[in-house]
Amino acid sequence: MSTPDDTQFEAAFADLAHAAELMVDPVDSAVIHGRVRRRRTTRGALAAGLAALLVAAPAVWWLQESNGDENDPPPAEETTATATPDPTTADESAAEPEGGPDGQASEDVEDPVLPAFGDLVGAELELPEFQPDGGSLNDACPSGPATLADGTPEWEDGQWYMHEGPVWVLKVVHTKLEEGGPTRAVALIGCMPVETMVRQAVVVAGDGAGGWEVTEEVALGDTSDFPLFDIAPAATAGVLLMVTDTETTGMYEPVPVDYRIMRYRTGSDLEDVTGEAYLLGVTDIEASVEVTEGEDGTWRIELTLTNAGDHEAVGFQMTACGSDSFVLEEFDLPPCTADSEGVAVYEGLAAGESVVEEWTFTPPPSQEWSGDEDSGMYLLGDVRPTTYSAEVFVYDPDLSNNGFRVDVTPEDVA
Amino acid sequence: MTPTRGTRHPPAAEQPLLLRPTLEFDDFYAANVRTITGQIFAYTGDRAEAEDLVAEAFCRALARWHKVQDYENPTAWVRRVAWNLATSHLRRRTVAQRFLKRQQEVHEPPPDGDRVDLMRALAGIGERHRKAVILRYMAGLTVAEIAHQEGVPEATVRSWLARGKAALAGRLAVHDEMEER
Incomplete structure (x- = not known):
């Protein structure tokens, strides 16, 4: 399918914009006034302490893959004590939508001067x-x-x-x-x-x-x-x-x-605190590839990406490219002669788990290969963590096992 | 990026003292909140989340309203804050969702008909490409305006748009083919 022109995009998105505007249910502006007023009046030291507790508690909870000094108690104990409504703002609170579950950060006391x-x-x-x-x-x-x-x-x-x-x-x-x-x-x-x-x-x-x-x-x-x-x-x-x-x-x-x-x-x-700190997101992703030749002349590439480390992988991305004649059925493999391109991003993988990609290609006769494929066709790829993509560390200490390669020689297709 | 200063306000005599800023903000809010929330909804795919993020952006605007109202384009300021909040939120959401698991996520049903495909397709393309396409075609910004908002060269925005449109077209084609089977 060719890419639709601007007119088609504009029409489709205008329709979507109209529908989305009807679907959303924003709060009344009085609620915005109330929230800002409360933030101003609770900017004192005591309120700042409470805000810190509320904002920090959820983050703390999901950092519990820690031990020793870095281990925290469940956040419920910390947060329930702060759920008491401010009597001076009870009327304004009533106008607000239902809040999240206990322990959720409340916008009402979130410090607005922290930059995202x-x-x-x-x-x-x-x-x-x-x-x-x-x-x-x-x-x-x-x-x-x-x-x-x-x-x-x-x-x-x-x-x-x-x-x-x-x-x-x-x-x-x-x-x-x-x-x-x-x-x-x-x-x-x-x-x-x-x-x-x-x-x-x-x-x-x-x-x-x-x-x-x-x-x-x-x-x-x-x-x-x-x-x-x-x-x-x-x-x-x-x-x-x-x-x-x-x-x-x-x-x-x-x-x-x-x-x-x-x-x-x-x-x-x-x-x-190397010995005590949580290491969520610090792990070793390992890539391995297996190629099998089918009877009908097609080849199947099975790429296995395994979390070989001890902790959850938060996210990682894959680049791949191929020589001119290396054409996959599943997606357009970028040529290795051009700038690098990412082909996939993964959002997480538990320790010990794998994700498998299966690709299919049919090698053309070697006489049809391009000039730079004299010694063979090839597919190259790499996997890397999506560094800085999350609040936790995102790190793979061992990059020596993150690459993969498939070679097809003229003899293979003779 | 610092928003530029715009036109001067009417003389003080024309303004009902004290009440005027509140009225101005309320008008501003009413005129913009649905549009921006709709755009953020398309970006995040979560209606309640979009409403929260946009509310926060307007809170920040109100807290600085004496300055924001003087900007040449207060709407652009709030939109940028909302998009920044949404981008930051999206980056952390995946991790938080995987590891918190403390609440059942409630997904709002997407719009009906063809919009379902478009929302699905949007959800499947890269974050920056999605942002560029929504800003261009839902918010109606020019390439230069998107580049200004995102702090990147216009060529980068054109690249995002081209890739985003191609990715959307591919995904919509897949949906079409599946439905035809």
């Missing part, structure tokens, strides 16, 4: 220098101020790390940084002046004038001694820092790149 990821894209921030004492790195990585660009790799383009370019905002997590303290937003910022990325973690809050400002420096990474790679909320209080043994950009690594996890809490020294 999207809030920081395009924002100007005065950052700590990427290299202290005025090193040359700062010329390529402006920090005073830096205009932050969206550092989300485009999986459709086969990206799994950001290239050289501006200062990227890579991730934002919301967490308490001290026991009983307010919820804070910690941003992971990166800059890649040459082939490696240097990252820093900072606390960001509203500046009171509609913009954002850094209120606390959490950690400054470098590419040798402290390759800061990722951040995640600590299960109790603090932000976890994943520091890899060597700087990694997701390129092929022949040996595993190990890591340690440090915990930052306001006013405390960094603490190594």
Whole structure:
């Protein structure tokens, strides 16, 4: 089917827009006024504490794949105590729709000055220098101020790390940084002046004038001694820092790149919690491929992607490409001579589980192969974690088993 | 991106003091909330979620209304905040849903007829492609306006649109073929 023209798209979407507008049931503007009024009146210290508890509790619950010091009690105990309605706003609450189940974060007390990821894209921030004492790195990585660009790799383009370019905002997590303290937003910022990325973690809050400002420096990474790679909320209080043994950009690594996890809490020294921290999202994806030739001349490729690690995989993506004559029946295999393209993204895989892709192709006679296929047709692919796609760490320490390849020689089709 | 300042307000004498800002916001809200919520609904596929996210965006607008109302295009500001919230939310939702499992997710029935296919097809394409297509064809933004909102070059938006349209066409074709069988 050819791509419909703009007129067809406009007609179809106009129809959808009309239907969607009729379906939605937005709250009355009085509810918006009520929520904003309550936020203003509960901005005091006590309310901030309650807000932190409510906002943090759900996040804490799903971080329970932890042990020892990083293990938390069920959130219900923490949240039920905060469910008492504010008597000063009872009339306004009545106008609101039904709230979520117990333990859900309530919009009514959510701190509105915490930036989400999207809030920081395009924002100007005065950052700590990427290299202290005025090193040359700062010329390529402006920090005073830096205009932050969206550092989300485009999986459709086969990206799994950001290239050289501006200062990227890579991730934002919301967490308490001290026991009983307010919820804070910690941003992971990166800059890649040459082939490696240097990252820093900072606390960001509203500046009171509609913009954002850094209120606390959490950690400054470098590419040798402290390759800061990722951040995640600590299960109790603090932000976890994943520091890899060597700087990694997701390129092929022949040996595993190990890591340690440090915990930052306001006013405390960094603490190594590698042995206790939850490792949800840190696992090893393994790719294997099997090819069988059918009697009718078709070949079947069975690609198995297995979570060979000990923890749930949060998400991973696959790129693949083929030589000119390698045509799959299931989808258009991008040519290896063009820019890399992503062909699939997966949202999660439990430890020990696999997902299998089955592809079919019929090799043409070798005399029809293109000039660069003299030694054979080939299909190449790779799998990588969707780094920074979730609040937890998303990391595969062993990339040596993530590639797959299918070769077809002239002898195979003789 | 900093929204640009727009036209000056009418003289103070023309404004009923104190009440005027509230009325302005209410009018602004009434004129925009359904449209933006519909777009976010198409993006997230979850009506209640879209309503919550857009309500939050309007809360942020009201909290800064003395500034936002002076922007050249307050609607663009709120729309951008809503889309940012939705994007951020979508990124975390998958993980949260997999591991929380604390509530049964309730999916609203999609619109009827051909719109079902379009909603399904939208849900199956890449996040950025989906966003670009919705902003272009549901919100009616130009390529330049989408590029401005997303902070990317126009060429990137054109690429997203081309890929998004091709992906949608492919998915709609699959649905057609399945229905014909």
